[in-house]
Amino acid sequence: MAITSANQLELLQTAEAVAREKMIDPSLVIEAMEESLARAAKSRYGSEMDIRVSIDRKTGKATFTRVRTVVEDDDLENYQAEMTVKQAKQYMADPQVGDQFVEEVPPVEMGRIAAQSAKQVILQKVREAERDRQYEEFKDRKGSIINGVVKREEYGNVIVDVGAGEAILRRNEKIGRESYRPNDRIRCYIKDVRREPRGPQIFLSRTAPEFMAELFKMEVPEIYDGIIEIKAVARDPGSRAKIAVVSYDNSIDPVGACVGMRGSRVQAVVNELQGEKIDIIPWSDDMPTFLVNALQPAEVSKVVLDEEAGKIEVVVPEEQLSLAIGRRGQNVRLASQLTGLDIDIMTEEEESARRQKEFEARTKLFIDTLDLDEFFAQLLVSEGFTSLEEVAYVDLDELLVIDGVDEDTAEELQARARDYLEAQAKAALENARSLGAEDSLIDFEGLTPQMVEALAKDGIKTLEDFATCADWELAGGWTTSNGERIKDEGILEPFDMSLEEAQNMVMSARIQLGWVDPAELETEEEVSEDAEGGPASVAGNEEAGA
Incomplete structure (x- = not known):
């Protein structure tokens, strides 16, 4: 040619x-x-x-x-x-x-x-x-909804024609009981777009919580306009879901707006999701209030929040227990996903029994260590004292408000508590030395003799050993495996050490040993702050240390 x-x-x-x-x-x-x-x-x-x-x-x-x-x-x-x-x-x-x-x-x-x-x-x-x-066409559409036509099914995965190419709806991204035939119209959420050697790969989803949020944005104009915001979504695809909404206009009810006239708006979303039941709940800055809303339709008697541990205890009447937990734990599981907290549900009777057990244990502690009679020990517990440290080092005035306690009695109580704690510390220190703990670890600021003893029992006997520890090894944490949260026990967790405290102590040890230059550390922090436009805000992570 x-x-x-x-x-x-x-x-x-x-x-x-x-x-x-x-x-x-x-x-x-x-x-x-x-x-x-x-x-x-x-x-x-x-x-x-x-x-x-x-x-x-x-x-x-x-x-x-x-x-x-x-x-x-x-x-x-x-x-x-x-x-x-x-x-x-x-x-x-x-x-x-x-x-x-x-x-x-x-x-x-x-x-x-x-x-x-x-x-x-x-x-x-x-x-x-x-x-x-x-790729250029679809990379900016990630996180949005797309309409397509089913072309074929391969090993349970659905290949969808999206106009300018093909996308894949994987088997695990389909709502359980859905089935499709060629030429069926389908609406999906673009979960990811990747550039690969064989061409751009577009991954779709119908089970993602974001899919539900985008559907509500399409049905509820107030969400699209930013008057109402979807704060959190939790789904058990094809079965039930919870969505938390908040209104920035006092004249608009966020729940009512999402439900629509005679339920028309929420029903449109339900129909698209194959009949998935949707609970629309008002969002609140106050976590206990938000949790009470999230556990609807169950009624909650009391909520006890432990923000540091990321756990929350909920007390419900006996007759509300099964409703709060839900079928196969669905209700409490969705509420946990929505709030990002571990939820421990108990009945009023169980909570009362637990409180009584704690009361008896603290009473016995004061009787055995401070040589008090049962009545006086119970009086201390009733006034909110939970440990010997509180009795030993609290301001004297806080002991004087207890009925029947004068200045001499308060001083005697504190003296007994301090003597006992000092004896415990001395015994712990001797045991730590016998286990091989070196002075570099014993003299390190922030570690009590009991902590040194616990570390020595775990094979950490020098400051070098301590400096190589991860924060979660000391303070404990949570690991998620196959969707199940597993507790990682920390060596110093019994001493109420937080992850932040553990991080600071390990870093101090590394600086003291010369492994880390404080000047370089400050430079890195300044660069990080500049990159973020100010000090970084670190949210609590339930998988800390995983």
């Missing part, structure tokens, strides 16, 4: 037809043609030559040129594509290193093999351009 005037316009027509079919820029097709023709020319003139082809965008004429670059004498390696300054003087008036000499060469005759190779180059370039266009 020769590039002649008879088929010059055909090149442009072919390029435009391919570009129109693949919805890409015609210039990309022409560039692919230029590259393919250049390869064919190199196979004819020699692969070492720098042959370039330019196709006129108006006439379709293909111009073949040979390019040679001027180089230093010592740098001459490719005689076909390079020449020295001396050689260049035969063709150029004042050649300089880096100049290029361009001369036109005759068009090539393309044989069958060359034509096939050129076709493959064009197809490859067009395919790459098509993939780039698809």
Whole structure:
């Protein structure tokens, strides 16, 4: 095949037809043609030559040129594509290193093999351009809803035609009882878009909580306008869901707006989700109040929040227990997902029994350690004293408010408590030394003798050992495995050490040992703050230390 005037316009027509079919820029097709023709020319003139082809965008004429670059004498390696300054003087008036000499060469005759190779180059370039266009089109649509048509099903995964390409709805992203046939229309959430060697991969989902949020945004104008905000969503796909909403306009009820007239708005979402029951609850800044709302329709008697541990205790009447837990624990599980807290539900009777047990244990502690009678020990517990440390180091005035306690009695109580604690500390220190604990660890600021003893029992006997510990090894944490939360016990957790305290102590040990330069640490913190636009706000993570 020769590039002649008879088929010059055909090149442009072919390029435009391919570009129109693949919805890409015609210039990309022409560039692919230029590259393919250049390869064919190199196979004819020699692969070492720098042959370039330019196709006129108006006439379709293909111009073949040979390019040679001027180089230093010592740098001459490719005689076909390079020449020295001396050689260049035969063709150029004042050649300089880096100049290029361009001369036109005759068009090539393309044989069958060359034509096939050129076709493959064009197809490859067009395919790459098509993939780039698809990725650019869909990368910004991640996190939105898309309508498509089911093409086929492969091993439980649904392949969806989304207009400019194909997307995949994986088996685990389908609502359980859904089934699809070819040409069925489907609405999905674009969960992820990835650029991969085989082309952009578009992953869809119908089980993601964000899918429900986007559906409500489509049905409720107030959400789209920002008057109402969806704060949290928790789903058991195909069965039940909870969605927390808040209104920034006091005249608009967020729950009522999402439900709609006679339930029209929420019903539209329910129908799309195959009958999934949806509880719409008002969001609150106050976590206990929010939890009470989240556990609806169950009634809650009392809520006890432990923010540091990320746990919350809920007390309900006996007759409300099964309703609060829900079928197979569904209600409490969704409420836990919504609030991000571990929820421990107990009845009023169970809570009363637990409180009584704690009361008896603290009473016994004061009787055994402070040599008090039962009545006086119970009096201390009733006034809110829970440990010997509180009795030993509290302001004297807090003991004097107890009925029957004068100044001498208060001082005696504190003296007994301090003597007992000092004896405990001395015994713990002796035991720690016998276990091999070194002075570097014993003298480290922040560690009590009992803590040193616990560390020594766990094989941590030097400051170097302590500095290699992770914060969760000391303070404990939670790990999620297969959807189940598993408790990681910390060595110093019995001493109420928090993760933040553990982090600070380990870092102090590393600085003291010279492993970390405090100046570098401050620089890193300043860079981090600048990058975030101010001090970073660290949210509690239930999987700390995982």
